[in-house]
Amino acid sequence: MELILEVKHAVCGYGKKSVVENISLKVANGEVVCLLGPNGVGKTTFFKTLLGFIKVQKGEILLNGKNIADWSRKSLAKMIGYVPQAHTPPFPFRVLDVVIMGRTPHIDGGSYPSRKDIEVAAEALERLGISDLKDKIYTEISGGERQLVLIARALTQQPAILIMDEPTSNLDFGNQIRVLQHINDLSKNGMGVIMTSHFPNHAFLCSTKVALMQKNKCFKVGDVNEIVTEDNLKEAYGISVKIIDTKIGKNKILKSCIPILEE
Numbered sequence: 370m371e372l373i374l375e376v377k378h379a380v381c382g383y384g385k386k387s388v389v390e391n392i393s394l395k396v397a398n399g400e401v402v403c404l405l406g407p408n409g410v411g412k413t414t415f416f417k418t419l420l421g422f423i424k425v426q427k428g429e430i431l432l433n434g435k436n437i438a439d440w441s442r443k444s445l446a447k448m449i450g451y452v453p454q455a456h457t458p459p460f461p462f463r464v465l466d467v468v469i470m471g472r473t474p475h476i477d478g479g480s481y482p483s484r485k486d487i488e489v490a491a492e493a494l495e496r497l498g499i500s501d502l503k504d505k506i507y508t509e510i511s512g513g514e515r516q517l518v519l520i521a522r523a524l525t526q527q528p529a530i531l532i533m534d535e536p537t538s539n540l541d542f543g544n545q546i547r548v549l550q551h552i553n554d555l556s557k558n559g560m561g562v563i564m565t566s567h568f569p570n571h572a573f574l575c576s577t578k579v580a581l582m583q584k585n586k587c588f589k590v591g592d593v594n595e596i597v598t599e600d601n602l603k604e605a606y607g608i609s610v611k612i613i614d615t616k617i618g619k620n621k622i623l624k625s626c627i628p629i630l631e632e
């Protein structure tokens with residue numbers, strides 16, 4: 370199903386205070402948009418607005434042309450999944466039960482999860498290579514494992530668009546790359562993904578589009594090669610960076626950025 374999330378001239382913030390100004394962005398099926406920007410610039414605030422947790426101050430957010438405020442919570446939850454930064458919940462749920470919670474929008478009020486819901490949850494754990502965590506207690510696993518469980522929970526929701534707030538934070542080097550691989554595979558299967566990362570190299574590895582937020586409230590969006598440049602990274606993060614090309618296989622060039630320490 371064709372689905373487009375469109376943000377038009379959005380201003381987001383808390384109460385009367387605006388944090389991000391004039392953001393315009395589109396995410397369609399199969400696209401991976403990587404949101405980059407320094408700490409405190411407003412990435413999470415923007416996500417909270419996209420998810421309807423806080424109201425957009427100006428502008429509009431449309432899902433298939435219809436304002437998200439006009440979608441019911443349940444139909445919005447079937448369309449848009451969210452992977453928050455890993456947290457410790459107050460209750461010691463079993464990992465499989467945490468993942469099954471992702472099926473909530475598909476379960477009629479008052480009903481129990483069906484055999485199919487349990488199967489979908491077990492498949493998501495399998496897909497992320499963490500089936501062995503199934504019977505463990507969520508509060509007793511590591512931060513990185515919790516991050517993978519939250520991704521599995523979002524997959525069971527089977528949304529058309531997945532919003533991921535720093536999906537690779539807390540993960541070791543191998544799991545970071547495996548998560549980026551999953552994001553790539555999901556987008557190839559038609560899911561639209563919008564994610565944040567603190568690593569511009571992640572944008573080179575898996576994004577089709579990059580949105581760069583800067584402290585001066587300047588917002589740039591475009592193709593990864595057009596946005597992730599030495600000048601833009603210097604302006605956004607205040608450090609010197611070299612961007613290099615590496616030949617991967619026969620015809621593929623992978624760009625990557627190398628930070629340069631001052632002498």
Ligand SMILES: Nc1ncnc2c1ncn2[C@@H]1O[C@H](COP(=O)(O)OP(=O)(O)OP(=O)(O)O)[C@@H](O)[C@H]1O
Pocket residue numbers: 383388406407408409410411412413414415
């Ligand atoms: N509930 C809140 N009420 C008022 N201001 C807030 C609230 N939450 C965050 N802010 C402010 O909004 C700004 C942006 O915060 P936000 O968490 O969106 O940044 P971020 O880009 O996601 O940062 P990071 O990369 O560190 O996660 C910060 O200045 C923060 O103090």
